[in-house]
Amino acid sequence: MEKQTPPGSTDALATNAEWKALLSRYSHIVLVANSDAVDLAKLRRDMPDTALFVFFNKVYKVLSEPFRGNALLVARSGTMGANIVHRREVGDVLKYFPNAGFLGLLNIRVDAGEGLSPAADFEGAPVGHLDLAEYFSDFYPARKLATSGFAMALWLSELQLPGAIVLAGFSARRSEKWKVFSVHDWTFEQVFLRLFSRLGKIVIIGGAEASSYAGLAKKFPGVPAAEIALVAAEVLSERLENTDNQIDRLMSVTKGLRSIDNFFRRLKPKTRKQRYLAKLQEKDG
Incomplete structure (x- = not known):
C-alpha cells in the first residue's frame, strides 16, 4: 500500500501522503452505502458544503437525481476489471455527477484475483486506482472478500485525515430491494467498524454506534x-x-x-x- 494513483490522474503513482493532502481539503469524508437505510436528503442538510461524499458503483441505488455536492465515485473491480466497465454502466453512473465538485472515479481492488481497469475505459472521466489486495491479505477472513465500503473506511482511517470519516447506511442488512452477498464477511466487518467507532476513528450514522450492552x-x-x-x-x-x-x-x-x-x-x-x-x-x- 505504499503507492496508489490519485483521482484526476491516469497512471501516475502517488504516495499515501499525497492522498492525504488531496482528501485533507474536506471537513468530512462521508461514505454512502447502497442501502435503503441512507437518508441522503438529511445527510446533505446535516453536512457542511466542505464535506466529500463517497459513493459506490451503482449509485442509482441511492441517487434519484444528479448530485450537486463534492463527490467521489468508487468503482470496485472483479476478475474482469471494474464492474461498471465490463457491465457497460460507466455512462449510466457518471450522469449523476455533472458538476465541478466531482473529483472523479476511484477504481479499487481488495483481492489479488481482481483486476484494475485502465483509465481509458472510464469514458474520459478523471480516474484513480487503489490497490488494497496486499493490505487485506493477512487479516480478512479466508475465502471471503472485503466490501468496498469496509475497505475504504479502514484505509481512510489509517491516513489520519484531519476531517471526520462518516459512514452512512452501513447496516449490513438485506432489504426488500437490495440484497447482501455472502462473499463478504458481514459479521467481521460490523465488529471491526463498531470497534473503530468506539475508538473514535470513524463516525457511524444510523444507530449502529449505540450499544444496549x-x-x-x-x-x-x-x-x-x-x-x-x-x-x-x-x-x-x-x-x-x-x-x-x-x-x-x-x-x-x-x-x-x-x-x-x-x-x-x-x-x-x-x-x-x-x-x-x-x-x-x-x-x-
Missing part, C-alpha cells in the same frame, strides 16, 4: 464488562445453533425445489464473466 454496563457498574461480553457470546452461540438446526430442516424440505432450480440454471446461457473465466481456465490448462 454498553447501556447495561452503565446502569449496573458493578457488573464487569468482560462478563457481559462472555454471557452475550454464550447466548449468541446457542441461538445460532438453534438457527442452524432449523436451516438443516429447511434444506431437507426444499431439496426437490432446489434440484428443479439447478436444472433450469444449467439451461441458461453463460454470462460474459463466465465465458471470460472459462477462457482463463483453458489457458491455464
